[in-house]
Amino acid sequence: MARLGNPLAFTPLPVITVTCITYIALFAALLSVHNTVPHYPGSTPAGINLTQAWVDLETITRRFHPYNSHANDDVRKYLLSRVKSILSSKHIGSDRVDIIDDNVSNVTFSSGNTTVYFEGTNIIVAVRGSEDKELFYPAKQQPLALIRAAQNGGVLVNAHYDSVSTGFGATDDGVGVVTVLQLLSYFTESHNWPKRTVVLLLNNGEEDYLNGAKAFMRHPISQLPHTFLNLEGAGAGGRATLFRSTDAEVTKFYKASPEPFGTVVSSDAFKRKLIASQTDYVVFNGELGLRGLDVAFMAPRARYHTVEDSSIETSYNSVSHMLSASIATVSGLASDTGNDFSGSGKQTPDGKVDAGTGTEAVWFDIFGKAFVLFRLHTMFALNVTLLVVATVTLIILTIFLSKADKNYLFARKTYVHSSDDDQAIELNGWRGFFRFPITFVGATAAVVGLAYLVAKVNPYIIYSSPYSVWSMMLSAWLFVAWFFLRGASVMRPSALQRMYSLIWMFVGGFALLIYVTILSQTSQIAGGYFVLFYLAAIFFALVLSYVELFFVPKKSAYVHRFDAGSSRRNSEAPSRPLSGTTGGARSDDRPLLDDDATETTSLLRGDRRSFARYGDRRQSTSEGGDHEDRPSSRSSTINVGKPYPGEQEWSGKLPSWLWIFQFLLLVPIPVILIGQIALIMTSGLHQTPADGGSGPLYIYITFAVFTVLLLAPSGPFLHRFSHHIPVFLLFILVGTAIYNLIAFPYSRSNRLKMYFVQEVDLDTGANVVSLTSLDDYVHKVIKEIPSAQGQDLNCTESPRKGLTKCGWSGLPALVVPRTAAPFSNKTYIDTWLDYNITQGRNANETTIRVVGKNTRACRIMFDTPIFDFAVDGAVSDPRFNATGEHGSREIRLWHRQWSQPWNVSVKWDRAANSTLSGKVLCLWSDANTGNIPAFDEVLHYMPTWTIPTKLGDGLVEGSKRFKI
Secondary structure: OOHHHOOOOHHHHHHHHHHHHHHHHHHHHHHHHHHHHOOOOOOOOOOOOHHHHHHHHHHHHOOOOOOOOHHHHHHHHHHHHHHHHHHOOOOOOOEEEEEOOOOOOEEEEOOOOOOEEEEOOEOOOEEOOOOOOOOOOOOOOOHHHOOOHHOOEEEEEEEEOOOOOOOOOHHHHHHHHHHHHHHHHHHHHHHOOOOOOOOEEEEOOOOOHHHHHHHHHHHHHHOOOOEEEEEEEEOOOOOOOOEEEOOOHHHHOOOOOOOOEEHHHHHHHOOOOOOOOOOOOHHHHHHHHOOOEEEOOOOOOHHHHOOOOHHHOOOOOHHHHHHHHHHHHHHHHHOOOOOOOOOOOOOOOOOEEOOOOOOOEEEEEEEEOEEEEEHHHHHHHHHHHHHHHHHHHHHHHHHHHHOOOOOOOOOOOOOOOOOOOOOOOEEOOOOOOHHHHHHHHHHHHHHHHHHHHHHHHOOOOOOOOOOHHHHHHHHHHHHHHHHHHHHHHHOOOOOEEEEEEEHHHHHHHHHHHHHHHHHHHHHHOOHHHHHHHHHHHHHHHHHHHHHHHHHOOOHHHHHHHHHHHHHOOOOOOOOOOOOOOOOOOOOOOOEEEEEEEEEEEOOOOOOOOOOOOOOOOOOOOOOOOOOHHOOHHOOOOOOOOOOOOOOHHHHHHHOOOOOHHHHHHOOOOHHHHHHHHHHHHHHHHHHHHHHOOOOOOHHHHHHHHHHHHHHHHHHHHHHHHHOHHHHHHHHHHHHHHHHHOOOOOOOOEEOOEEEEEEEEEEOOOOEEEEEEOOHHHHHHHHHHOOHOOOOOOOEEEEOOOOOEEEEEEOOOOOOHHHHOOOOOOOOOOEEEEEEEEEEEOOEEEEEEEHHHHHHOOEEEEEEEEEEEEEEEOOOOOOOOOOOOOOOOOEEEEEEEOOOOOOOEEEOOOOOOOOOOEEEEEEEEOOOOOOOOOOHHHHHHHHOOOOOEEEEOOOOOEEEEEEEO
């Protein structure tokens, strides 16, 4: 009764209570932080006006505004007027703040077998630092001649103001844009003025090959900053997340954010190319050489690049969250006048800015309040230290236990006098050793099996119901693990079961930490930081188990008590307790036990019990010759205490309260660290199968791995659970499994994306509207489109892996006004674009003149590669390769003006191809005016569980063939 009354005892009620409360509290806190945005403050710093920021956001997101739309020009005019308004209201002159309306910079570069010529329309504002007395850049555009003091590097803050053709761009990247405007207002307050120069960039053209950021590289002021903060969006609200950073030195300034959020795991995902999409970060860091950070919204991805990326889907809170992080980060970077970001201040031989070098970092937040940051080589040192110290410590503890004669681990039996005694005293030190690995394999196999089952039967349920999948896997692992552990404990109770579980966990964590340590050195991967804390928690919990063993009696003292007892028995009695007796005769008042049988015992016993339990106060049972467990064999020579019912008798002196310290070491920290990663991974991955690429099985397996990591710390304690909680989990498992297998995977709030494009052959007049998506669903959607009724669909495999493209003859596009078309012997569409080919000096040279009506984006696509080209007006830049290593098969052309021609001169290998053929194609991307009826029809008639988005740069593509 005393044991049951101890609220800290290692008995069912305390274990169940503490475990359930801890896990529920941790999961609730993690979910709350992940899914809610901190409320915007009641008061803001001088220069910050959230109301004005919201007005700006609503203004620039009223219409779709991709680069190739007239709405884009309107947004640009508005932003330029806002910049001038902010400065004029504070009476700040051009000597302190320089506004650069960049309608000059153009850029030519190659990406794979595609070449891009782009004319930029960026807005650049330079706030001169209070300690910056030098020129921003030479009077002429001479980037290689730009000379500034090495320690005088500035800070770049970037956001792009173009949206995609199918989205309003509220978080991609409207919130980033209004944040830049607020930073301009903030840093032009006298007491907020930065020491270093702050360059604010509103770039145009990020959505199409990151063109705007590359055009910024062509402006000489791009050589001024050494660090940067890029603001982006890949969702529709929520928290602004630190996606990635270049090094620890820049990340330390983000640490000052009032509500930091993010983990270096996302940075590793980009580094390992697990995330295919990119942001302007890669231009500023990889091509320009700056050091900095990428802060972005990341969820929900279903609204990304759709009409649901609107101001109504975000909030003041999201704006405030990104703004507060930006103020803290940029203020820190702009106030640091040390040498961390100095470098030489000049261009390197490959054209990059020498901004110095930083150190790889490990970083993560804790509940969105605290931010942990340390260097990767520090993690390496800690890893190695833990591996060595833990091993040595456990060896020393084992030696001390053995010297103290209290090492019951792996002890089978021992003798009172010598090994030739006729009967040994069983210690049962091996009992429970193999339970945890068997349980771990069984429970993990169950979760992985469920992953394969759902991926086979209903693979896309994770798109709308990730938490249902989580519930299924978590309940499955817990129930199966409890079933194995509890069953083994009932049949063969062991006081060492908890310790052996920790030993196995330590072995697994030890091997995993070795792998993480190697990876951190060879690949600079920091995302395994949680393994360091995981193993440290296991190690300290295991040390406590070793400490517990010092409380038990010595093995020699425990064994000799049997000998002491036998000395008082009849000389004819055996020298060892046989069959649980202390002498030759059995006490009359003790019930006959199974092992008390003699030759006169009945062959069949009506009272035999092989699986006896008496609630949580189960009586000790005989188990494979475990003679020491019988009360009749106890002696008064030493006090061995009272063991937990059924467990080894020598364990009676084990402290019944140390388990709670083990639990608090083992569970909270790993669950917090792993839970945060699991939730960010959920937001980042669960809706990606609809985009093409890796299949859903990869995501389910990832869920299964994190399920095991989250719940394994409960393993050492599960055998104390009664059946109530596990049976409840079984019901959850069955219910969620049924739902996950039969429920429809999409919903109004988690819509499946359909990639839209309309392709028009301007030679023949053929008009094909197509949707690209998952094969099982694209047919269902097209059946709902009126113009597709009665038509045979032309379906082909899409270049997007795993997706199907289905087309039909759709509504004609009206992207070029009919009034602009002269009389034609076909239809007016043949005047949408025109081209003219002029033979060059050599047989393998030609000039193609391309002009598209009511557009500023065209392409020339070649059937065979070209190896050299030039565009009238282009300026060569040694940092960019124009045609790539293996030539180019596509030239993408972008004007800043409408309906203007391009004159493109090309060369090809005449020996390999005597002729040059291909097609000229122009794009129309403006869906605001109703001039793309096919898109409007799809948007109107689609089922509520799906939504359109753009397939490429243009919603309408018109093309003509050519041959030279």
